[in-house]
Amino acid sequence: MTANQPSAEPAPSPGPSPSPSRPEAVVRVEGLTVAYGEFVAVREVSFRIAPGEVFGLVGPNGAGKTSVVEAVGGLRPVRGGTVAVCGHDPRRDRDAVTRLIGMQLQESQFPSRARVGELCDLYEAIYRAPGASAALLDSFGLADRRRSMIAELSGGMRQRLALALAQIGDVRLVVLDELTTGLDPHQRRETWRSVLDLAARGVAMLLTSHAMDEVEALCGRVAVLRAGEIVALDTPARLTAAHAGPSTFTVDLGASDGLSPGVEERLDGLGLTRLPGSPDTPRLVEFTGSFPADYDRIVRLLADAGLPPSAVGRRTPTFEDAYLRLVGDAAGNKGA
Amino acid sequence: MATLWPILRFEWRRMMRNFAPVFFALAFPVLMLCMFGGIYGNKPSQQFDGRGTVDMSVPAYLVLVVSVTGLMSFPLGLAEYRDRKVLKRFRATPVDASAFLVAQGLVNIALSLLGALLLVAAGCLFFDLHLPPSGAATAATAGALVLATLAMYALGGVVAAVARSERAAVAVANLVYFPMIFLSGATVPLQIFPSAMKRISDALPATYAVELLQHAWLDGSADVALDLSVLAGVVVLGTAAAVRLFRWE
Structure with missing residues (x-):
């Protein structure tokens, strides 16, 4: 397999590796096309995510990352191709799929005037998982924050709260859209550690980011999107070797x-x-x-x-160099 | 729906921390009543066809109580959830996101109901308010209040649906709310208005709600066909427009 050919098969994850016989994919996307009227935002995208794998989705703004994420979460109608989460169609089997996915969406805020504990209670009720938040808040260093208003939390705490809430219930896939945007370096590292802990417990993750060091630090494999199409899919190391120059x-x-x-x-x-x-x-x-x-x-x-x-x-060139070469002129022209 | 209850509890707590609706639904009408009741008392007045000021004001203020939640806090709550992508967050969970819209509506109505009870209790305790004279009048008043509530919430739904952003919703809600409460007789009695102003009042749905409530409470024999049809029309058209125009993101 050459590095510059998109490979849709899950590679062994950096976490505790799944059994050598190929693990059942948590996410299977085949030939996904998403369109808004005439405009095709995502064209023929295919990839799989194995349990415990952190899968990255990178590309310039407007390349289709959020559309892919929303299609996987069942929030976006699919024009062509198939999406399956643990074998369920996210649009038709909403009930099953929403229970399997925890989503942290870009720019999605928490309700105002709510306490941390109240939001946790609400999520426990929605996912029918009474008491699930106690251990999660503890592991995210938020155990003493149940009485805090969400507005009083720092950006890093809020991000960790989102991560904790995304895991309430029997979640097999966590979607992290622009995970650490706006966090300071210390908070980013804390959030990264949480993500890797989660992967170590066998949860699959779909992550979008503009921070290539983050993608390199967290992702087993990365798909590079340009204008709605995957132009490369491999481990960060192999993408760097093949494309960074x-x-x-x-x-x-x-x-x-x-x-x-x-x-x-x-x-x-x-x-x-x-x-x-x-x-x-x-x-x-x-x-x-x-x-x-x-x-x-x-x-x-x-x-x-x-x-x-x-x-x-x-x-030596970095993964970011590889990324910039892969998205090429499209980024410069489109980003303006 | 098993999850509606926890959502209601969640939304109720958020509501109780929201100063503006809590103050304007619970305290403000009582303060108004204390002010005007304190000045004029509840003695029969020439201006009000022999009715007392308090007896006329309480049914009118009931419209105020449902307007502040229906035209302000309800649409602003929806606009906040849509604009800040809170609805999208909940759409990704097993719960139907519309449950949050329903819960916000119910919580607002509950707040208004509490405000209505406080207002009536204050009237009875401090100003010798006459309650509706018969069981039929009480039922008619309750029915009129339900209809007025539905009309204001339908209009509030339209405000939330047409506003493109949270800020726009604040602007539109204020533009609708203030004329609605000051020019309809809900706060200031129409009897003291010049006739030119009354023409504006005739164009406001809240005017008919005030009239209907006063008639139901005080005067069972009045003809309320016009009031009923205007309010019913607002409910039907407003709900249809709000449902058609509402965007989830």
Whole structure:
């Protein structure tokens, strides 16, 4: 399987791995098309999510992430293809599917003038799970907040409350739409830990985000959406390797002055692409190449010339680079 | 529906923390009554065809009590839930999101009922209010109150349906509510209005609700066909328009 071909099969999750024989998918989406009148927002999208897998959905605004999420949750009519959650059609089997899914939706606020405990009681009644919130609030560090008004909670607490509520009942899939937007770094890390804990308990997760470090930290596999279509689907690591482009190596020739003349020529002789340098730093030369193979060649050459290993710096491309290349011009043109 | 009860309890608690409707449905009409009753008492007055000021005011204030919840707090509650995507959040749960709309309506009506009881109790305790003279008049008053309530909530539903945002709903609700309570006789008796103002009153559904309630309470023999048909028309047309135009997001 090449990395740039969308693979619809669940990969082993980073959490406690499901049995080697392929686990029954929690979510199965085949050829999903969602349209609003003439406008096709999502076209022929297919993917599966295994129990305990955190599946990421990324793409520029307007690429169709929320439409996919809403179709999975049964909130959006489907123009073509099929969606199944634990084998149920989310539109026709609303009763069964809403019990299996906990949803945290982008921009969906809590009711005003309510206390944390009241909202928990309400969710317990709706999901017929009396007492379920006590342990959840405890594990999310909100146990002493039952009497607090929701308006008094910090953004991070509110997000954790949403995560806790999304798990009340016998939930097999948690949908997290723009999970940590607006949280500070500390709160983000706390929320991430909660997500991974949840995955470790075997709950499947569908996550959308604009923060690629978040997707990389949480997701077993990621689908990249562009203009309603999946342009790549794989693990973040393989997407990075296949699409992020070459690494950049910077050699400080200043360190070689008076030591070994001709280092610059020998570096050029390696056949790597040399980037146009800056006149401000004439002694810094930059090459692009692969990591680790080309990097090792540079380090060996410099070692032969008697230069310290610190003379070479490298910048390896990240998952975000891969993402930006994959969504390409579409992002720049459409985002404006 | 087994989950309606917990939803009602949830919405009732939120309602009791909402200062404006609680004040204007429970306290404000009683304060008005204390003010005007304190000035004029309940002695028979020439201006009111021999009725006492308090006897005329209490049935009129009942319209005030149902208007503030029906035209303000009910549509604003719906607009908040829709605008802040709270309805969408609940649509993703096993409960039917319309249960929240129903619960908000019922909670508002309950608040108005409480306000009506307080108002009547204050009238009886402090101002020698005459209750409807017969069982039939009591039933007619109750029926008139139900009809007035339905009419105001139907209009409130239209406000929630046509307003494109929560802020627009606040603006529209205020534009509908204030003329409705000040120009209909619900707060200020129409008898002191100049005739030009009365023409505006004739265009307001609340005017007919005030008239119907006063007739039902005080004067069983009056002809209320016009009042009944206007209010029934508002209920039917308003409900149909609200249901047709309401958007879930």
